[in-house]
Amino acid sequence: KTEKNTTNFPKTESDATQALAAIYQNLNKVNANPQASFFYVSMLASDDNFGGGGTNDKLMQAEDLLLNYQTNMTQQFWIDRYEGINRANTLLASINNITLSENDKNQIVGEAKFLRAFYYYELCSQYGNVPLVLTPENQILKPATAAAEWGQILQDLRDAAKNMPSTKNSDGHVDKYTAEAMLGRAWLFYTGMYCNGETLANMTSTTYSPLTTVSLPDGSTLTKEDVAGYLEDCANNS
Numbered sequence: 001k002t003e004k005n006t007t008n009f010p011k012t013e014s015d016a017t018q019a020l021a022a023i024y025q026n027l028n029k030v031n032a033n034p035q036a037s038f039f040y041v042s043m044l045a046s047d048d049n050f051g052g053g054g055t056n057d058k059l060m061q062a063e064d065l066l067l068n069y070q071t072n073m074t075q076q077f078w079i080d081r082y083e084g085i086n087r088a089n090t091l092l093a094s095i096n097n098i099t100l101s102e103n104d105k106n107q108i109v110g111e112a113k114f115l116r117a118f119y120y121y122e123l124c125s126q127y128g129n130v131p132l133v134l135t136p137e138n139q140i141l142k143p144a145t146a147a148a149e150w151g152q153i154l155q156d157l158r159d160a161a162k163n164m165p166s167t168k169n170s171d172g173h174v175d176k177y178t179a180e181a182m183l184g185r186a187w188l189f190y191t192g193m194y195c196n197g198e199t200l201a202n203m204t205s206t207t208y209s210p211l212t213t214v215s216l217p218d219g220s221t222l223t224k225e226d227v228a229g230y231l232e233d234c235a236n237n238s
Contacts, residue, residue, distance in 0.1 A: 006090060006094075006136065010090075010091060010094050010098060011094075011097065011098065012098065012099075013098060013099065013100055013104070015098065016091065016095070016098050016100065016108055017108075019087065019090065019091040019094075020091060020108055020111055020112060022087050023084055023087045023088050023091065023111075023112060023115045023116075024115065024172075024173075026080060026081070026083060026084030026087065026115075026119070027084075027115075029080045029083070029084075030076075030077055030080050030081070032076075033076045033077065033080075035057075035059050035060050035063070036059070036073070036074035036075070036076050036077040037074075037077050038077065038122035038123075038125060038126045040060075040063075041063055041074070041126055042125075042126075044060075044063055044064045049064075050064065059073060074126070077126075078123070078127070081119045081122060081123050082119075082123075082133065084115065084116075084119045085116055085119050085120065085133060086133070086136055088112045088113070088115055088116035088119075089116070089133065089134060089135055089136045090136040091108070091112050092109065092112050092113070092116075093135060093136055095108065095109055095112075103165055106163045106164055106165060107164055107165055109159075109160075109163065110159070110160035110161075110163055110164035110174070110176070110179060111160070111164075111173060111174045113156040113157070113159050113160045114156065114157065114160040114174045114178065114179050114182065115174070116156055117152075117153045117154075117156035117157045117160070117182070117186070118182065120132075120149065120152065120153050120156075121153055121182075121186055124146070124149045124150065124153070125189070128143075128146070129143035129144060129145065129146065129149070130143055130144070130149065131143055131144065132144035132148055132149055132152060134152070145198060146190075146194050146198045147194075147198070147215075148217070150186070150190040150194070150214070151214060151215060151216050151217050152216075152217055153186050153190075154183065154186055154187060154190065154214055154216060154222055155216040155217055155218060155220075155222075157179050157182055157183040157186055158183060158216070158222055158226075158230075160174070160176070160179035161176055161179040161180045161183050161230050164176040164179060166237075168237065177233070177234045177237050177238065180230040180231060180233055180234035181231070181234050183227060183230055183231075184227055184230065184231045184234075187214075187222075187224075187227045190211070190214065191210045191211035191212070191214065191224075192208075192210050194211070195208065195209050195210045195211050196208075196209065212224045
């Protein structure tokens with residue numbers, strides 16, 4: 001009677017708010033192990049940080065020097081981010097069973113899709129090919145292709161930017177314009193990094209031909225002009 005699980009949660013508008021807060025909570029969870037996080041690894045890769053300052057900072061120094069310190073060095077970050085993705089999947093799978101106004105539903109779905117896309121953005125940027133989990137059911141999946149992963153990331157961000165109300169949020173929640181800005185960032189990374197293909201040889205080629213269109217999982221196509229339009233809207237409302 002007191003435990004919340006997928007048989008009784010989320011069912012109400014209050015439940016939806018709580019479920020959304022749980023997805024946001026995952027943003028902070030990785031701070032318990034910052035040395036394994038995408039942010040930290042990215043700072044090392046950009047040379048903005050040094051790899052630890054003490055004799056016992058072995059993991060951080062290993063990451064900085066691209067060395068192996070131990071098995072599954074950043075496993076906790078992987079676990080934490082997939083927990084956030086699962087929470088987003090659970091809310092998105094249940095949203096049609098919750099009585100909400102159209103405006104509130106679009107906002108909640110947009111925030112959940114943004115966060116799922118953001119978590120995959122970090123996972124795919126750090127690990128490359130990862131399993132693409134889009135439902136809350138237990139399943140074992142092989143790593144997806146870059147096209148499938150980034151297509152889903154771009155689709156989630158496009159949907160969030162397209163459907164969320166044109167209202168600025170000042171309470172720490174994602175809004176339409178946050179989604180538009182993140183869409184531009186994800187677009188630039190995927191269309192530039194993977195412009196020649198997914199193999200290592202293609203990604204390190206001296207030939208550089210950024211993609212101008214990307215096929216999305218729902219069968220639609222996202223174009224460079226589409227993304228430019230979202231970014232213009234973001235700039236006009238920043």
